[in-house]
Amino acid sequence: MEKKPAVIASSCDELVLEMEKMLAATDPSVEWPRWSKPSIYRVPQWLKKMTHGAEDADEAYPPRLVSLGPFHHDDPDLLPMEEHKRRAVLHMAKRSGKPLREIFAAVEEVADELMDAYHDLDEKWRCRAERARFLQVMVVDGCFLLEIMKGLAHKKAPDDYAPNDPVFSAQGMLSLWVGIRSDMLMIQNQVPLLALYKLEAFLSGRRGIISVAQCAKDINKMVLDFMCDPLKAAKLAEGIDGLCLHPLDIFHKSFCGLHPPSRGSYVWESSVPSAVELRDAGIHLKKSKTVSVNGIEFKNGVLSLPALSIHDGTKKIFLNLMAFERLHSDTGTIATDYMIFMDNIIDSERDVALLRSKGIIKNLLSSDKDAADLYNTLSRGAVLSPYSKLQDVRRQVNAHCNNTWNKWKTYFRHAYLKNPWVFISLMAAVILLIATLLQTIYTVWGFYRPSSTS
Incomplete structure (x- = not known):
């Protein structure tokens, strides 16, 4: 019994020595590169259940048609598309006249960077035996995306496919576009644009002919054209500096805007009334001129909100945007802040109907109640950033509603003008x-x- 303290002390000494070896890794210069490398994440279970509910927590994030990257590579439901992805590689290699070995070698130059983009990538992919398999995933998935995106951009299928090809004919690509685009927005189903950049530069024979910046801009624009409205994509592509991380990163930039709003003051403000209550309080709701969600502003009694379409796939898109912001801290919180603000002003279908009448919401769901339920469940577990510009918008709106003169005007309007x-x-x-x-x-x-x- 007398030897127990000595045993405990010995165990503590070993623990202290082990932790002292880790002290050097706590330096900011060491930690910053560690957290800045990953950009593609598996959504943790706690986040799924908090934001989406335990009943269908696993439905919002996995792809349904095509796997992109290693996280869903072996999913049985996605295996039918693998044959078509490999056919894209063979057709592109034959068309370019480049040997397959050299195509793989071009991507292998950045293999370590591509692996680092995946957070908590299974070590099996890093061992020598599986490294070639990882490169195969990058080449096959990258070529598939390039083939599909170029075909739709040119509104024409490549000539070396059969006219009745189920995937790479004009009809095949058009019919699969919605499903492929949806899967490209899943945070767990991403391919780094660096892989597409290396493949495009090598297969097109442009490597060394055009600048790195121009080639990166071309890749960004190609993905933007596929994910967004072409007119909007052209304008956005000019403002993006450098190669984006992956398709979801590009879509996030188009959704939130390239220039983040100025930071609000670090003062918490309570929620604002619903849209109907704001109208009754004398606040005019107006569709803003900006297309990104950071365009919410309040000025001279007018609350300007960006227009947005709501459809069957909107909920999954919003949840993946919010998950990306939660897991990749460099992204900011603009999308999450927007969801919370919209949840504030939408309490029921009456609010959706009002916003729809103003052109702020285009509701493609079956009812306004469905749209209201969508916004009311999206921000579950989320908190508006104290630095968000929307804190200041909340403050201005609440000040307008609490102003005595505005209250009298509201009372007069309700009592005598209705x-x-x-x-x-x-x-x-x-x-x-x-x-x-x-x-x-x-x-x-x-x-x-x-x-x-x-």
Whole structure:
């Protein structure tokens, strides 16, 4: 019994020595590169259940048609597309006249960077035996995306496919576009654009001919054209500096805007009233001119909100954007802040109907109630950033609603302007009052005014 303290002390010494070896890794210069390398993540179970509910926590993040990257590579439901992905590699190699070995060698130059992009990548992919398999995933998935995106951009299938090809004919690519685009927005289903950059530069024969910056801009624009409206994509592509991380990163930039808004003051502000209550308080709701969600502003009693379409795939897209912001801290919180703000002003289908009438929401769901439920569940477990510009918007809106003069105007509008008969009665009473007052003044003035004869 007397030896127990010595045993405990020995165990503590070993623990201390082990942790002292880790002290050097706590230096910011060491930790910063460690956290800045990954950009593609598996969504942890706690985040799935917090944001989406335990009943269907695993439905929002996996792909349904095609696997991209190593995380879902062996999913049985996605294996049917593997044959078509490999065919894309063979067709592109044959078309370019480049040997397959050299194509793999071009991507192998950046293999370590590609692996580092995946957070908690299984070590099996890093061992020598599986490294070639990882390169195969990058080449096959990268070529598949390039073939699909170029085909749709040119509105024409490559000539070396059969006209009835189920995937790479004009009809095949058009019919699969929605499903492929949806899977490209899943945070766990990403291919680094660095892989596409290396493949495009090598297969097109442009490596060394055009600048690195121009080639990166071309890749960004190609993905933007595929993911977004082409007119919007052209404008965005000009403003992006350098190669983006992956397709979801590009979509996030198009959704939130390239230039983040100025940071708000670090002061917490309570939630704002619903859209209907804001209208009743005299605030005008207006569709903003900006297309990104950071364009929410309040000025001179007008709340400007960006227009947005709501459809069957919107919920999955929003959840993946929010997960990307949660897991990749360099991304900011603009999308999450937008979801929280919209949850504030949407309480019921009446609010959705009002926003729809203003052109702020284009609802493609079956009812306004479905759209209201979507926004009401999206921000579960999320908190508006204290540095968000929307904290200041909340403060301005609440100050407008709490202003005494604005309250009186609101009361007057509700009490007398909503019903035309009440308004007519009010006007009649005012006219009668003014007439009585004028008659009284005239009588008094005539009584006290000196007679002209006297």
